[in-house]
Amino acid sequence: MQKFAFLNYAIVSLSVFCLFFTACVSDNGVSSSDKKTLQNTSREFQYNYRLLYYYYVDQDKYLGEPQDYVDKVDMQKMYEKEIPWDYYDLYYMYAMMNDNFTYYVDASRAYSLLNSLRQSDELTGAGFRLDSLAFPDKFIIQKVTKNSPADRAGLKAGDEIVEIEGVAPTNETVFRRLAVASKGETITYTIKRDSTRITIPVVIDSYLSPTVELSFYDSIPVIKISEFVANTSNDSGTYGEFVQYLRETEKYKATIIDLRDNGGGDGDQCKAMTRALLSKGDTAIGIIETKADTIRKRQAFDTTFEINTADGIAKDRYFVFLSNNNTASCSELMIAGVVSNKKYPIVGSVSYGKGIGQTRWITPSFSIASITSMKVIDKDRNSYHKYGIEPDFSIQDNDLILATAAELAKEMKFKRIAGYGKTNTGHFAKQAVAQDTMPGFYLLPEEYRKKFE
Structure with missing residues (x-):
């Protein structure tokens, strides 16, 4: 704007x-x-x-x-x-x-x-961005917005999302459908970080862009x-x-x-x-x-x-x-x-x-x-x-x-x-x-x- x-x-x-x-x-x-x-x-x-x-x-x-x-x-x-x-x-x-x-x-x-x-504009969501260009076949987090729900939950740039609510996303469309949630709801992400699998719940909330x-x-x-x-x-x-x-x-x-x-x-x-x-x-x-x-x-x-x-x-x-x-x-x-x-x-x-x-x-x-x-x-x-x-x-x-x-x-x-x-x-x-x-x-x-x- x-x-x-x-x-x-x-x-x-x-x-x-x-x-x-x-x-x-x-x-x-x-x-x-x-x-x-x-x-x-x-x-x-x-x-x-x-x-x-x-x-x-x-x-x-x-x-x-x-x-x-x-x-x-x-x-x-x-x-x-x-x-x-x-x-x-x-x-x-x-x-x-x-x-x-x-x-x-x-x-x-x-x-x-x-x-x-x-x-800045107030957004509602998890607060991270995927690196779709560098990793088109994977779901690698490129950036986590500071002070966003994802940041507070502990997600980091470089994490690979392998499951959402226990379901493996097979493509971008599936990923987006699994990641839909309203403010106050929780999405559980399973990520791979340095070959270690970690489960991280993220409470969807508002944050500044x-x-x-x-x-x-x-x-x-x-x-x-x-x-x-x-x-x-x-x-x-x-x-x-x-x-x-x-x-x-x-x-x-x-x-x-x-x-x-x-x-x-x-x-x-x-x-x-x-x-x-x-x-x-x-x-x-x-x-x-x-x-x-x-x-x-x-x-x-x-x-x-x-x-x-x-x-x-x-x-x-x-x-x-x-x-x-x-x-x-x-x-x-x-x-x-x-x-x-x-x-x-x-x-x-x-x-x-x-x-x-x-x-x-x-x-x-x-x-x-x-x-x-x-x-x-x-x-x-x-x-x-x-x-x-x-x-x-x-x-x-x-x-x-x-x-x-x-x-x-x-x-x-x-x-x-x-x-x-x-x-x-x-x-x-x-x-x-x-x-x-x-x-x-x-x-x-x-x-x-x-x-x-």
Whole structure:
């Protein structure tokens, strides 16, 4: 699932919310003629208006006066979509911000969305994968997902499954039929390990999927990163999975990192992974972030560069990056942070071009406010936002992409010469809706909309 997000989280207590709210209620930065309108709205509306005023990077272009968002929507349409009536104006206000990534999700929908952004997909099963290519006539376990039921039961990579519930699987179809079970049920596997037969019962349960996979192409390690999240099968999230595979492949001098179809995720995770590939003193990335100047009643900006204070564990390895049009946000941050320092090549197609980041607030009503509050720049203060990152080798065919990347990895000579895109990718064209049409929540990227419709 593509998330197209570079996220920071501002999960704070209601006491802090009340302090922020009180500080702004008399000196809120809006004109005096609009204070009456703002004061006549709900506490939730007032809080969110001020969030946008102080933190939305384009508030000077798109944030109007409070009355511009009150009683503007088609109430019948909102009712048909089962949006609670007291959130109508909020959804409309966020929809008018001209930014699919600045949006509002009310409390009835907030919990499931927040979980989807902070953890990998939840799966139900045993949690292992067979090596069908190398052993087509046997059932050899290729990988056991960490913290899965199979892992907890003691199954290991290399184990050969010879019986399921006392029955020998004669082919893949029989294997799959024997291995069907619901959550809470037990499947008993008989395995052969170092010529010893062992019977291991596995209780089927839910577990978090991995977000990083290791494979090999023409003897070159390929590390595929599907998303960046804090909670995965590894206790340290995507970063922990990534570091594990870097250590497992440390004898290799070159590695391919596949970020195709990775829409981003947790900013702390991808920044830590970027630093793992850089040397001491390298600048991983720069972030321009909005700040609330409540004294002067205005929006302020702060620029921070993240500089490596120590050598990364893979600083001397040669990397080749793979990207495509769905490589977005945190994935682009990682690529830009590494190649601007190390000049490693990129193979594939131009990236999505999302050089912005969002902060998420839990509001007083326990809803979620996602606001674009950050802009990403590289060590030279250049931005790829709206234009993406150009590959050095523009290739569409998957086999040719991998073959080219492997050849580059073997030679370890090519230095990046391409830069950022020259053509607007079109992902951030004007999209704000007109009055009386569906607001905020329905401007979410498609993968979010599907969760709640």
